[in-house]
Structures are given as structure tokens and as C-alpha cells.
Amino acid sequence: MTRVRAVELRLVGLPLVRPFRTSFGTSTEKVCVLARVETDAAEGWGECVADIEPDFSAEFNEGAWLVMRDFLVPALVRADDVTVDELDRVFAFVRGNQMAKATIVDAFLDAELRARGEPLAAYLGATSARVACGVSVGITPTIDELLAQVEGYLEEGYRRIKLKIEPGLDVERVAAVRAAFPEIMLSVDANAAYTLDDADTFRALEAYDLLMIEQPLHHDDLVRHASLQRMLRTDLCLDESIRSAALARDAIELGACRIVNIKQGRVGGALEARRVHDVAREADVPVWCGGMLETGIGRALNLALAAMPGFTLPGDTSGSSRYFSEDLTAPFVMAPDGTMAVPRRPGIGVDPLPERLEACTLRRETIRP
Ligand code: NPG
Numbered sequence: 001m002t003r004v005r006a007v008e009l010r011l012v013g014l015p016l017v018r019p020f021r022t023s024f025g026t027s028t029e030k031v032c033v034l035a036r037v038e039t040d041a042a043e044g045w046g047e048c049v050a051d052i053e054p055d056f057s058a059e060f061n062e063g064a065w066l067v068m069r070d071f072l073v074p075a076l077v078r079a080d081d082v083t084v085d086e087l088d089r090v091f092a093f094v095r096g097n098q099m100a101k102a103t104i105v106d107a108f109l110d111a112e113l114r115a116r117g118e119p120l121a122a123y124l125g126a127t128s129a130r131v132a133c134g135v136s137v138g139i140t141p142t143i144d145e146l147l148a149q150v151e152g153y154l155e156e157g158y159r160r161i162k163l164k165i166e167p168g169l170d171v172e173r174v175a176a177v178r179a180a181f182p183e184i185m186l187s188v189d190a191n192a193a194y195t196l197d198d199a200d201t202f203r204a205l206e207a208y209d210l211l212m213i214e215q216p217l218h219h220d221d222l223v224r225h226a227s228l229q230r231m232l233r234t235d236l237c238l239d240e241s242i243r244s245a246a247l248a249r250d251a252i253e254l255g256a257c258r259i260v261n262i263k264q265g266r267v268g269g270a271l272e273a274r275r276v277h278d279v280a281r282e283a284d285v286p287v288w289c290g291g292m293l294e295t296g297i298g299r300a301l302n303l304a305l306a307a308m309p310g311f312t313l314p315g316d317t318s319g320s321s322r323y324f325s326e327d328l329t330a331p332f333v334m335a336p337d338g339t340m341a342v343p344r345r346p347g348i349g350v351d352p353l354p355e356r357l358e359a360c361t362l363r364r365e366t367i368r369p
Contacts, residue, residue: 002112003081006368007073007104008036008064012360014295014324021139022192023166024055030323031362033065033354037076037107043109044347047298048103056191056292057219057240057266059099067100073367076104078361084109084271098243098268105269106301107201107349119304121342124274130339131330134160134314136189136291138208139169143176150177153322157338160211160314166193171204178208185314189214192240196224202232208368211313212237212259214220222247225256235259239290243267245275252283259313263290264305273305281310291316292325296329300348303332307342314338328352328360 011064048068054060057118073209076082079090086276087105091159094101107194114122135158140146150161155332161181163174165188174188187210193202194216202213217224219240229236237259242248244267251257260280264273270324289306292298299317306315320331329350343349 002039002041002083002108002115004037004039004077004108004369006038006181006366007076007107008038008364008366009068010034010036010361011061011065011363012295012357013362014328014360016293016323017321017325018034019138022164023139023191025053026140026158027051027293027305031061031161032295033061033068033103035068035103037104037111039111039115039251041115042111042347044107044112044114045297045352046103046105046107046110048099049263049292049294049298049300050099057099059097064097064100064103066095068104069365069367072100072104076108077367077369084112087287098190099265102265102267102269104143105271106264107133110347117346119344119346120270120301120348121304121307121344124270124304124308126342127309128307128342130341131289131303131306131311132159132314133317133319133334133338133340134158134162134185135318136162136316137164139164139166143173146173147180150181154181154184157334157336158318159338160187162187162189162316165190167198167201170201174205174208174210185211186305187211187214187237189239190216192219194215196228199228199231202228202234206234207230210234214261215239215241222251222254222256225251226254229255229257237261239263240266242276245272245279248276248279252285258285260285260287261290262287262305263292264301265292270301270305274308277308277310286310286312288313289315289317291318293323295324296320296327296332296350297348297352299332300329300343300350303340303342304348326356328356
């Protein structure tokens with residue numbers, strides 16, 4: 001049983017090393033909310049994967065901040081003696097808001113694990129000490145620039161390249177990358193930018209031996225994803241559509257995808273992410289760990305998840321240098337063989353660097369009982 005003494009929320013901002021363009025917009029900086037949960041035994045960190053605008057999902061930083069400050073944290077503090085397994089129940093009165101919930105659940109779990117000296121990976125049942133890394137390549141102004149970026153990432157050792165696509169910037173780009181790099185593991189991510197009327201585009205993409213086509217259609221539309229999957233040999237993977245283990249089960253049963261991207265923040269935290277993993281594994285559906293341009297705090301958690309046995313495909317678990325010239329934690333460095341070590345210390349296994357954290361902090365607020 002753990003008693004919470006205080007929860008500190010911080011809004012932090014870090015410049016990205018290069019703009020990241022997807023079908024829904026361009027980011028030049030990473031701005032997110034961090035939560036530090038202080039219990040009578042330890043402190044733990046959580047990173048919210050929401051962004052500045054409600055574009056990838058309905059959640060966004062300022063909204064998530066209010067949900068945490070005004071609803072989740074007061075409920076946690078009122079619950080008094082709780083364990084992490086009870087948090088689902090404690091937070092059930094708040095509909096949705098998985099990203100906000102994930103932040104507090106993960107921070108609380110981190111504190112609980114640190115208090116008993118247990119690494120997160122061990123707690124989750126992870127079986128690997130290193131995970132295979134892929135990289136997500138944003139939409140570039142030109143094909144030449146795309147080829148140059150892909151080449152650079154391959155030289156660093158990344159084992160899978162994922163190209164962001166949008167209508168009109170798809171088949172020609174995939175063809176160019178495939179022609180330049182015939183052997184690589186290659187996938188595309190549409191971030192829900194297409195409709196079933198674009199089926200010809202997806203049929204054309206089948207010529208390029210893609211590992212998967214990620215989230216082609218609307219985030220709420222499992223039924224049409226199932227229709228599209230029936231038309232294609234290439235596996236579909238769902239990301240935005242999977243907001244819980246129950247939705248993952250629905251998607252798999254409907255045949256809406258044959259691969260699942262697990263982002264713990266999108267499903268409400270590490271515990272629900274483990275349930276998504278279990279649902280997929282039972283159905284023999286491979287999963288991989290998605291990324292939301294996390295700082296070292298969220299990255300550490302992703303690496304622990306990605307070390308679970310069902311994560312059989314390389315994740316968007318890139319090295320810190322792919323995102324930031326200076327991370328909030330000691331940088332995560334990918335080895336030349338395209339793998340990264342899973343943190344081994346208790347909890348998420350990393351801490352923010354105090355000076356760096358202060359320098360990146362835009363706002364902070366502490367909530368006490
Ligand atoms: O390596 O963290 C990463 C980025 C991976 O492409 C990536 N993320 O749609 O999955 C996505 C996309 C994303 C990033 C979505 C930030 C929303 C915010």
C-alpha cells in the first residue's frame with residue numbers, strides 16, 4: 001500500500017533536431033507534461049504523450065494538464081492507501097483521457113517499483129535485454145531529401161524504416177525508397193489520412209513488399225479497415241484505433257488488422273499496454289512498440305514494454321539523437337547493430353538530469369493532499 005504525498009506536474013519543451021511532418025501536421029518542438037509522484041516510499045515519473053494540439057488524438061497538453069490536476073490527482077490523493085492495480089477503479093469516473101491517465105498510472109507504478117527495487121521490465125514479464133529499433137521518417141519536402149534521410153538512418157543501423165505518407169505523397173516515394181534499398185524492412189504510416197475510395201493507392205503499394213500499412217483509415221473505423229484488409233495481401237497495422245485492450249480484441253476479431261502498434265500512453269498506461277500485448281499474443285498477432293517522440297522518461301518505459309515476448313517487430317524506439325540534441329535524461333544510444341539496451345535499474349530505470357529539466361520547464365504546479 002502506498003500513500004501519495006504530492007504530485008508535481010511540469011510542462012516541458014525541447015526543440016526537435018529536425019521538423020517532423022505527418023499527414024496531420026508538422027512539429028518542430030516536443031512539448032509535453034511530466035508528472036512526478038511522490039509517495040512516502042519513493043518518487044516516480046510519468047510522461048504524457050499528448051501534444052500541443054488535439055490532432056493525433058482528442059487529447060492535448062493543456063486538456064491533459066487539467067484532467068490530471070483537477071480530477072485524477074485529487075482522486076489518487078483521496079484514495080489514500082492504494083496499489084497500482086487499483087488505479088483503474090480509482091480513475092474509472094473519468095471517461096476516456098487515456099493519455100492523462102497513463103501519465104499518472106505510470107508515475108505511480110514507477111514509484112511503487114522503485115520503492116521495492118524492481119525494474120519495470122521484470123515487472124512486465126520482459127524476456128529480452130535488448131530491443132530492435134526502427135525509425136519513423138517524416139514527410140520530406142523532396143524525394144532526394146527522403147532518400148538521404150533513409151540512407152543516414154540505415155547507416156546508423158536502424159532495422160526498419162517507416163515512411164509517413166499522405167494522399168499524393170505516397171506511391172512514388174515508396175517506389176523510390178524501395179528502388180534505392182531493395183532489401184530493407186520497410187513500412188508506411190498514413191495516420192488515418194485516407195478513405196476506402198483510395199483503395200487503388202493501397203493496391204499500388206502492394207508492389208513494394210511492405211511489412212505493413214499502418215492506420216490508413218479513420219481512427220474510429222474498424223469496419224472499413226476490415227474491408228480494406230480483405231482487399232490486400234499486405235498486413236494492416238492499427239495505431240490510433242487501438243485505445244484499449246478491448247478495442248484491440250475487437251479489431252483482431254473483425255480482421256481490421258493483422259499487426260498492432262502498442263503505445264502505452266494511447267491505451268492508458270503500461271498495465272493496459274500489457275493487456276493489449278496479451279490479447280494480441282493469444283491471437284498470434286505480432287505487436288511492436290510505437291513512439292510519440294518521447295523524452296528519455298517515456299523512452300525508458302517504451303523499452304521495457306518492447307522487451308516483452310510478443311513484441312516481435314522493431315519498434316519506433318529510436319535513439320535520443322533522432323529527436324533531440326540534448327534529452328531530459330542521459331541519452332539513449334542505439335548500438336550499430338540497431339538494438340538498444342533495456343534499462344535495468346528499478347522502476348523505469350532513469351531520472352531526468354536536474355539542470356536540463358529546469359532549463360526545459362515552461363510551467364510547474366504541485367498538488368498536495
Ligand atoms: O519515433 O517516437 C517516434 C515517432 C514515431 O511516427 C511516430 N510517431 O503517428 O506514430 C505516429 C507518430 C506520432 C508522433 C504521433 C508524435 C503523434 C505524435
